[in-house]
Amino acid sequence: MGGATMMDTAVNGAAAEAAEGMADTAGMEAAEAVEVAEAVEVAGGTVAGPGRSIPVARRGAEPSEAGGDCPEAVAVGASASHDPCAHGFLPERPPVRSMIGTWTRLDAMARAAAVAPDREAAIALVERARRADELSALRQRVSRLSVRNAEAAAMRIAVIAVSCGWCGLDPQAPAAREVADEAFLDLWAAIAHRIDHDQFVALPTLALHNWAPERKPRRHIPIDQLARTEPLVPIVRWAGEGQPLSRLDRLMLAATRLEAHGIWLFRLAETLAGRSPDDCSTPTALRRLVRVHHSLRIQLHSEAAELAAAPAATPQQRAVLTALAEQGALEPPVLQAAEAVLGVGGRRLGEGRRQLLRRHLPVQHRAWLSAMERHCAPVRTLAHRGGPDAAVYREAQESLIALRRTYTALVQTAARPAEAPLPKAA
Known part of the structure; x- marks a missing residue:
């Protein structure tokens, strides 16, 4: 009896200890569950429980139509390589017309710098923004910009830089800090790093990312068709x-x-890439290339008529054009694509490599041009041959040279000062 009583007591004690241990474990698990729930709730997720479910992944925020501080929700590995045959070197989507949040300050600064009467007035705008700590506030928010909104910010940075006469500067070079505002250079360098494009102060950014359709299309239309x-x-x-x-x-x-209008030129370049000069489709593609060049010349002539009727450029606007021309930053990308195919017209005196003109393009565009230059090398051997195919090739070269001359005349017309009024007869 005594042994049984002692055994029962031991069993009951062990059971009590086990019950206490289970209670402690349950309490610890409950406390940990509460802590996990609080942590997930702070992070914005949900946990399992009555009326709750565990999501597979958080749903990302929708990409903002206007610029802001929210990152763009893009799936991992979903970004496709740029295909110039789809929309040329135009941006894939219409540019961001208005920015929101803190970035409205950059938008207002760019608009004011563009209409500044001279460089000193534009530089004064930048210095005023630095004293108000606006530039440092924008610099801290660059990492939260989506790529599309970062490109919109880059366009505004380019407008400010060229208005201040800083278009030829490297924002990360020590010598640039002796000329330009240091806070603005930091913002410039951060934007360049965000879009992976160092020298974006040029025509592709100032033009292609600055013109948007007047009204939003009701259905998806390719950007080249919209333009x-x-x-x-x-x-x-x-x-x-x-x-x-x-x-x-x-x-x-x-x-x-x-x-x-030059989208067909990119598609013809893809057609000629890798083709043999003896291929029967090569002269056909070259004849179509000649027709594209002629249509682009007609387009430039119509634009030249409207440009000549516009008010003459102010001294500040002429200074902007002169600075861009000195840096080789007025080269249209579509003409560089034609030059990569035909091997003519892309270099100026004193410039030994085509990369000097291509440095103002994004990395993927430069890579595409280099690939076209390599793949179209067999077609360019027609320049050293005779016969009807070689004559078509030379006609394509001549039409490209004429197209370049038309564009050069357009730039000269834009930079022409206002004609002085004739003096009155005595």
């Missing part, structure tokens, strides 16, 4: 509000429409 058929409006105007578009505005519009 050809829809009225385009500038996001940042070089002319004052309420005034007609200046010649500088018209030049940027002409460059944008030139890219839109």
